[in-house]
Amino acid sequence: MARWLLIGVVVGLALLTKEGTFALIPLVGGTAVLSQWQAYRAKTEGGDLTWRQWLAVLGRGILIFGLTMIPALLIAGWWYARNLNLYGDLLGWNAFIAVLGQRAHPASLIQLWSERRGFLMAYWGLFGGVNIPMPAWIYAVLNGVLVLAVAGFVVYVIQLLKDWKFVVTSFQSFLSNLFLFVERYFALVVCFLFASAVVYGLIKWAATTWSSQGRLVFTALSALCVLLVVGLAGWLPPRPSRWIVGGLAGFMFAVAAAAPFLWIQPAYATGRYTEIPAPTETAVTFGDKMQLTGYELAQKDAQPGDEIDLWLEWKVLQPMPRDWSVFVHLTDPVLGVPIAQRDMYPDQGLRPTSLLRPGERIVNFYRLRIPDTAVAPADLELNVGLYDFETGERLVLPDGRDLVMLDMVRLTAVPGQTPNPVSVNFEKGVELVGYELEPRRAAAGEPLNLTLYWRLNRPLPEDYTFFAQVVDEDTTRWASQDLPVPTSAWETGQVIPVPMTLTLSEATPPGVYPIIIGLYTLTEDGSFARLQRITADGRPTDDFLQLTLARVD
Structure with a gap:
């Protein structure tokens, strides 16, 4: 029992350090059940357990798990209780979001996948305030290794399943085979489950905030490294495996040893500029x-x-x-x-x-x-x-x-056929190609006349509503207009002006306010389905555009 209490201490310290280590809790529970299955299996000399014995395994495993979590709760419980008391959130995520900022639109898996480049750079090494990169060829090599490792891991797992002889005659025998498999490849299963849980947690977090950074999975770094090595060499004979792993370790050691001198120190060297060319x-x-x-x-x-x-x-x-x-x-x-x-x-x-x-x-x-x-x-x-x-x-x-x-x-204006030519792409081939705002400075109660110039790059079967808003930092709307437009009748490639009027509220305080624009349609349940902006490199981002500013006197 002392070992289980020690495990509880380790889990408690982990929970106090990183929230990503919550994934350890179900792993501890599963391990407790597995240990009791091993004890009962020894008594039956390797035979299948009866239903009564399976219930006993589950009950004793839950009991051990509960006792194990006592030191974990004593060490880390107060911190999460404090989060709940101060922020109304067990994990305190709302406090983090208040500081980091929140995506205007929850990111889809496709959007997160489009952010993989920055994620992998931060995973392999992006120094300083994530603004000091290594040479591009190093990332290319390491990303290539990762692709090979993922493919190799799939091959390795397929080999394991082919070699494993599953003899299933009843549900009890299925459970026995499953536990035998986990027992035999316990370290691999734990690494895979823990790493998967941490990555899943990051996906949920990154879908809410702008934080697609590989450093945030460092909680599972040791497990990820084990999986990387297994994927690269686990399915190969021992001799080439040693050469591959040794070569990769040597390369990564050389990069890590060189980083402070080749990239970090020069980035922070003082006196980079000593004189002005022609002052x-x-x-x-x-x-x-x-x-x-x-x-x-x-x-x-x-x-x-x-x-x-x-x-x-x-x-x-x-x-x-x-x-x-x-x-x-x-x-x-x-x-x-x-x-x-x-x-x-x-x-x-x-x-x-x-x-x-x-x-x-x-x-x-x-x-x-x-x-x-x-x-x-x-x-x-x-x-x-x-x-x-x-x-x-x-x-x-x-x-x-x-x-x-x-x-x-x-x-001076960029040459074009519209005032203030721009090229801002939204989903479904909708492009903002220019705009005009008159006046740019007005008093409360007065109108701002905004004309947006749009172009369709492919047919749009639905009709959309265009919106424009004058907003405050706390998203208070001091002027707005939602204008339904028959976009389904627009011709591809034609520039269409959409005039809008934003009449400022009489209560608008003096100040400078951003004007945001976008377009949406209503779904069957009456919710708003906005189109997301598409960046120059093809990534979906916010579902609005901060277009320009207006001053209210």
Whole structure:
């Protein structure tokens, strides 16, 4: 019994560490029943058990399982009780979702499959804040090994089933054969069931949140590695098996040993930029602490979807006990808010200002991407400043301003047959090819006139309702319209304008609000079936598009 209590301690510690280890609980229960079957089978000298004996096996197994879970409950139970008390959720998932964010539309298996590339990269090795990858060829090799291992595992299991002699004369004999099989391949069965349960849990989690990352199955990493090796070598003769496993282990060891020096350390090396190619000199002082001595803007003309490169040169004037972040904004003067921005500590985010010494000069590089749906033409302001991320406080200039406008970027429209040409694909071949919003700034109670330009890339047999909404951060709708459109009558390839009017509520508070759009049809039970957006690489994503912004005065 001491061993079972020790197992309970291990399970309790596991449950306190990772929620994915809940899969251990049914495995412990199954193992307890299996152990009692072994004891009864020894008494019958290998014969089939009677129904009474099977009931005894089940009862004793449940009893042992219950006793085993006592230390697990004592160690980890308080934590899950706390989750239930604080969040109303045993696992605390709602608290996680509040921080991580939730998919607007639960992901299907097809959508999760489309996210496999990022999942596998994070499984094999994606360092830093999942933003420092290894060379692509390493992922290609490891993914190839995985494909071979999956195929090999199927071959291995088929061989096992062929070699196993099932003699079934009654349901009791079927149970006996099943338990004999589990007993013989106990380690493999446990690894497979545990890994499957962890992967299933991740699928449920990733369907709700944007978290298709392979690192989240590391709870079952040891079991997955066992299955990988079995798939690669379990069905082969011993000699080639040793060479295959040894070669893979050597390759993975070499990659792991090289990673800190070849990819991680260079990504965090300071002083990557030491000078500006052709700077425009400035002398802008922020709070007597930092001085902007020069900048270079790579281009002053751009179109929606373009990237703007900027270099800033700073001089440290005084020691700073607080850490100030540099912000770079491309601000739309009509809205008064940035449409593209980049915030980071000096030296590419690697050196907090509290570590800087007076007299130091630091060059930072910034790349800002203008959204594809940005309104053009427009004159965007390039604004720079420093702020405290914790409090939002900004360092001020001698004249009291909290930012400096360095330059202007002229945003011109992409050539096309519609205003503000875009290419946003939805399911079933529906494509948004342009839009127009007039005015972009209005008072509460006034209308916003929105025209959407749509094109069908293949026939659409159903009629859809188009929606547009002015929403707040908490999804409060301050204006909306749902417009039924006979899309089934549209011709393929033809651009169709769909005018909509969004009349702002009289109670709309002043501020800048996103406008979201999409289309849906009603199902037989009256629920909304929205079309999902399709990314450029073919992945389904949200069932709406945040199109642009509007200011309410």
